[in-house]
Amino acid sequence: MLLGLCPLGLMADVPFKPATPYTLTCRYGGEGSVTLGELHGSGVLLLYQQTSQIPEDGYWVFESTGAENTWRIKNAVTGQYLQYSPQRVEGSVKGLVLSSEVVADSTSWQLQGSENRYNIVNVADPQQWLNLRTDGTWLLGTYAHQGMADNELFSFYDQAGAPVEAEGTSLPDDPSAGTMPSLLDSLYVNGKPAVYDQAGNRYLCSLPETSRGRSSLNVSLTYAFSEAASGAHLELAGQAVSGTDSVGLADFDCTQPYALKLLDAEGQLLAQTNLEFTFLPIVVLHTSPDCNGTDYTPGDFRVIDPSTTEYDPVLSTTFRYRGASAQNYQKKAFAVKLKDAEGESLDHSYFGLREDNNWILDAMAVDKVRMRNRVSTDLWNAFSTRPYYAGEEPEMNPGTRGRFVEMILNGNYHGLYCMTEKLDRKQLKLKKIKQEDGEADVIRGVLYKSDQWSYEVLMGHELDSRVFPQYAPMSYDNNSMTWSTYEMDYPDLEDGESIDWGPLYNAVNFVATSSDSEFASQYQSWFDMPVWTDYYLFLDVILATDNHGKNMFLLNYNITDEDHSRLISMAPWDLDGTWGRRWDGSNYYTSATTVFEDMLWQNEHGELTLYYRLRNNPSTSQQWAKALADRYAALRSGPFHPDSLKARFTSYANLMTESGAVSRETARWSNSDSRSDITNDVNYITGWIDQRMAALDAKYGYNPSLPEGITSAPATEELTATGGEGVIYLNATRPVSVSIYNVSGQQVRRLQVKAGTTEVGSLTPGLYLVGGQKVSVR
Template identity: 25%
Template structure:
């Protein structure tokens, strides 16, 4: 790897080698009794061979008990509170191991741990320090970071600009009676509705829509023992990719080939500057996530960015997304100085600095005028006054962190000797950030070409997120729909338009259109939707709408927001739309649909343009109820007759049956079925009951 300043590196290396030598043993014992931060106490089980507490290994995880002392009112936490249930945020079983790669060289270790039931056999999802319930967690030891805050700043800034990033909480840790210092308790990255919100791919998925997701893939080192799935050329070297979801041992050849091809297509289209909405890189990637991933990595000048600790994810039916960001300790001017590296500078692009560049597509994307325009637009927006990445905002945020961990920083120095002049570290960090922001702003280029994109007049005007259940339609999820209206006076080409946020995925078919004033429906189950409402669905989205709250964002191919609604099942949103046989309907298309008062709850039956209980004059079904065989009789020649169950599954299909057809359903279980008859180009759906 290239050293940009060998003389500086030499002196820095000497400095940190000295510190590492000092830290080879405990610097000094700390009489630790209290903290303004949560206190984590871990006690491993007794090793029967030694009679002592079990040492925590690299792997496998070993059993332990853990207590977290936390006064919710913000008052001081005391070690003596470990037996007071009123102050225990967690008191239970875990399994724990040492984690990390290069950080394992340090005497202060980092840990990964899983929460378990009392039997230490069954994993248990729990809420830790107010974070959503899960079972996989991390104790980040702040390795190689004398500021004690680079990961913490980066993750929290990433959340502030709108992305899921590992939630964090500073804490102080005691293991087997020994004070271990300051840590960040944080979430492990994994597929979960409250973390990376993708739905894990079905293990048997091998074709069609099911093969499209969900995946989590990372560019990384292979020190964890996972095999390399594939490698991609960089402009300097190469980058290895590893499967995270599905796990390497579970991924099938079809799944490996599919997700690898997505990355190959990205590389090809980025290299050829193909911006076509149907065939270019906008059709493959969620551009806002790639832009913001670069924004965060470049803000910190992340020495590890793009080549290692770089995550990607893709949900079923969705586009490839970059992130979440991870492992940001070698940022903001910091690096592995003890190994001779000095790469995080204020005046370089990390994706193209001749070292740790990552695959070629990062540089190719940035060199594409359209992508660079969106990068510049986003950068300038986020660094504007009052925004999260504005220098004054970051400066104030750093001061908040300093106030929060200043007492613990003293103990950290007493224990490990790694922060000998913390005040200088903070001053240098602030100065570096100011220079970095100025350099990127001066070199990001103009964004005038993409400042005001022309967007179609598409409005989300109806949402059925929790339909009522009935004997006819017993599955609520199968009845969901999103109604979209073209409120403009011209036809809209829907090529490139998609639902941008995770949770529900849909991309409009290239070349599809919507007429002026027209309404279309994208639905969870087209067959059930048509059976229930007598209206043909425009398309099928993947996964299901949340029954509580969800952010629906309709965007163009470059991620520009056309319309966005975040509905909720609580007031002031109409609560009768939550499972009571109603759906959300925009009162007037001219109203702001982001506001709850613009919506009303409408009975689901009002959407239907067919009445299932009525018998059109040219169609007769008898007997009804039926015990075994019933007759379909039509005054017009029938083209086809289809039989569906209440879940929208087609059970029988008859073509050209003439004017009369006898249907045998003796083998069907008792229940409700739907008969769809097509005659003279018109379709009628009728309900029949099998006794």
């Protein structure tokens, strides 16, 4: 067990005594309380005073609303209630007013935390938390919360200085006497540990996916009783459990709870709970009450994987909340770092994915269907052209991989998560930096992440402006981990490695400042166009609202490679705002027939200038349109087929539903800002996909009734092709993107060729189509 572990979500009501005044003490402000500014000659409505001599108006009475851990907070002197209001006056009022009357949910506040450390969340707008300003005004207001920062953590003390409840770190409470965990020291089902959910009074057990579809299930239970249950025996679903025999569960269904009873020697009931099953792995987390969005805090971590018979180790870890806007939701995402006994990084593989010490637990709180990011990344991994260096790094992955899991957090069920790899140098297999004593660092692979919108991220126009001023990007500093709104992901300056913003700066500067002729003649030497072409179609298919500049990783495999020293490739990230919903979960301008480019200018911040110039430059527009149409046609009968796209959602939804995860997730988050609606949103998405692909068929001139790939590869004067023995010779008058199809319309090769002759080898004898030309290979 770890010290100081407790649930971060809702717990039992804070034990306020009726009509008893308590301080409203902020952990950032230290000893003191929130007072009424006007009673102290201040223009600040609610003023924090740092003092051990708390004035009378620094005490507040907490009146229960009757809802779980939800209170009205009334000043002990004036009887006025704290009320959320959007009113904000600089230096005076920030989202709070004082009301002499109860005003529905805006005067109700929910407390989240434990051990006298609480976030105070408004019920009318759960995005708004009490927040003490750190700018020196000592003003109390509300703000879109950042996740347990000290200026959002509050404690309560009575007039004698006693805390409302025990504080500090302590061992978790022992199981209550007479409950199943107090009598059953351990429980394994088919060799895997069953995990107790205290809030639901149930055990959750993970089964392999191979168990899906069975009408009955045989399970064997291994267990150990505590001394208090000596001589007792178990019953599961009305059947006695012996040490060797399995128990048969007829009409097996993961959505059905199975009664688990503990009986004494006379058959009297000692304890009862339920055993529930899932086809998803179970992640068990214990985190510190100080877990926050900035610093890593200690805990432990276990993944129960039913697909393996191996022992599932409990590993020491550090955690923090992750994401930017994701931290504004009650259901938090976690960044996980595995540690060994000495506190050093520990690599471990899960689900056959990469072996690493860094893992992500994605809460998917904004996404009602809980899978948009995973499905989108799966699609990208499946169809996208690998970056230019993939021949040297065949094990590189163009995106993350992950598995859906169910989480038990600090002893309580916490919902459906996606456990994923990180997108980093290791995933993309970029060349490592060379560091030798006494020698200057040799930077090779570079990886940049676009974090927010800016002129530099949009590569040549300001936010919401369709003016392209062609001025150079802002200067950069190779002693800083940020440039404009990009972050340096690799190398890592904080690890003592040298960094170089130059490759990214130069590429952005080229897009922003080059003339039309320079752009047309050079863009393919600056950008890995097969990947960038795929990315454009990808954004268009999924109607991505937050990924046309921001939420991208830009990269170069090895900047010391003279042939590719300035070539920039990319990888996508954070794809929640897709498939008919925006990044905030709304869908008011994301209909299936929405024109992607129009949406970006009318509702977002405008197009990425690279794509805008390709589309509008007279010297590139025709070639760009043809490249998109060719590639769309090649993908349309496979990964872009509506049935294929819909199946990605329905297969995950079926797994979640059959596992019982949909009902558990719905129950856990139904009364929060992290509500899910998996079944209805899947229905919405599948209908949306049919309409979307019909709209894109028209946009890209695709006719589903014709053989895919053949009619979409018209002849061009830029390219001729001749066949040989196992080869095709391509003769191009200028750099061009080439797709080679077999007679069935399947794309077998796609490549960028330079002016001159290019030999494409290792082809099976037969007929091929290249640029509309039939080519025979012997």
